[in-house]
Amino acid sequence: MTLIIEDGTGKPDAESYASAEDLAMYAVxxxxxxxxxVVAQEALLRRAALAMDGMTWKGRKTDSDQALAWPRRGVHLDQQIKPDNYLPARIQYGQMALAAEIHQDDIDPVEKRKGAVLLDRVEGAVTRQYAAIPNTSNRLLPAAPDRPSATQFADYLQKRGLFAVRA
Incomplete structure (x- = not known):
């Protein structure tokens, strides 16, 4: 089944910002x-698009009937408001990076994954200890902040990077 690609018009049936061919070129x-x-590549792109829909983007959807989060209106970036049909290249590249990250999470054995850093000690050499991820866990850890998709999306998200909440 061929992907329906968003082209900036706010398609009500769009499934992706990139094609399987785009993803293959990105991978190379x-x-x-x-x-x-190709069917598996398209499935990855659909999964990445669904994950992106859960992110909090700048602006608001151009049309309430559009299937995906982009295009958006009211996106203020680099001292200017972008056009309503603006579909940033970094959204497409970010989706492809996220699709590759999802695939890597799918194929990595659970025992090779690293949990949160539990211990950092510096005495001559650096020692780092990670939390264990149980083999019985059915949940994948979210993509790490140093992954390429997070970098691609940074300028377009409501909140970028670390922020503090005062209690």
Whole structure:
């Protein structure tokens, strides 16, 4: 089943910002692993688009009937308000990076994953200890902040980076 690609018009049936062909070229350029099968690539792009819909983006949807989060109106970036049909290239690249990250999470064995840092000690050499991730866990950890998709999306999210909440 062919992906319906968002082109900036706010399609009510759009499923992705990038095609499987775009994802394959991205994988070659950046040396990431993706499935060879086009149907599996399209499924990854759909999963990434769904994950992106859960993010808090700047502005608001251009049309309430559009399927995906972008295009958006009222996006203020670099001292200017972007046009309502603006579909940033970094949204497309971010989706492809996120799709590759999702695939990597799918194929990585649970025992190779690292949990949160529990201990950092510096005495000559640096010692770092990670939390164990149980093999019985059915949940994937969210993408780490140092992943490429987070970098691509940073300028377009409501809150960027670390922020403090005062109690």
């Amino acid at each position: 350029k950046f040396g990431v692993v993706i499935p060879v099968d």
